[in-house]
Amino acid sequence: MKQEDFEHLLRSADLRVTRPRLAVLRAVRREPHADTSSVLAAVRTEEPTVSHQAVYDVLGALTDSGLVRRIQPAGSVARYELRVGDNHHHVVCRSCGAVADVDCAVGVRPCLDASDTHGFVIDEAEVTYWGLCPACSTSSAATS
């Protein structure tokens, strides 16, 4: 995906094309599941004058228009990823907080049929797997 594609992506979402927004999109592509401060740091490597507030605004705008996806596992700050619209899920390490993508084996829309929704109108089922990442599972096994 080239520079131009991000421009089109922004325009198709009725968002103005600005240097901070392009830099944020590149940063999120470069570092999937990065948190806000990581995005800010990554953005500043190419656009040193971008404010932290701009990054918050941009990530909010991109999330609202569906260009990026915000995930926020319990105990973690907000993280962002470019991969949207494919209904994938995440596995989170209880020890170090690392996040990886997971495609659910059950199907495209896992568990979307809840048994009793108490009258809620459901539009998404989000699955978060909890466990230990390869590094943490081996190190904790060694200490026990």
Add this chain to the structure above:
Amino acid sequence: MKQEDFEHLLRSADLRVTRPRLAVLRAVRREPHADTSSVLAAVRTEEPTVSHQAVYDVLGALTDSGLVRRIQPAGSVARYELRVGDNHHHVVCRSCGAVADVDCAVGVRPCLDASDTHGFVIDEAEVTYWGLCPACSTSSAATS
């Protein structure tokens, strides 16, 4: 469940029985999915002198020992519930943040078989349904 049961519950988890802990357990039973400040307020109706830090400590200890379950949907503060060990899930209102319990129709351990876990050792699959609660879905339909 009586007062005595909470005492046994605490002792069986190797936790000392204290007035704040019993009050927190009663508060969480009274108000499922209450956040920390609601728990604090509920606790203080019966134990006015309990500090906010004590509530944080108690909720942390109870969560660590598995007596209560902490849930933290994206964009929400931490919430707590007594119902543990039955693998139920939650539906969260995007508009007002209301939470309700949901039993997944797929089975007891939904989606626990992820296709590719990248070497993670998974011990739990947490499902969060997103949508609109009855009140918010009717009011937003009226405004459109």
Add this chain to the structure above:
DNA sequence: GAAAAAACTTGACTCGTTCAAGAAAAGCGG
């Protein structure tokens, strides 16, 4: 190119949560 609208910078601020030190209470052995 000028005007209007949207986006960005700067800097202060909120609020849930955590940290730290000392006081109080629970549980254990005598």
Add this chain to the structure above:
DNA sequence: CCGCTTTTCTTGAACGAGTCAAGTTTTTTC
């Protein structure tokens, strides 16, 4: 039942992700 040890609680300060607000700059449109 009483003192000792450990855990828990109180008090009060601090931290940090995220938000708010005012004014300036940039993008877009005509």
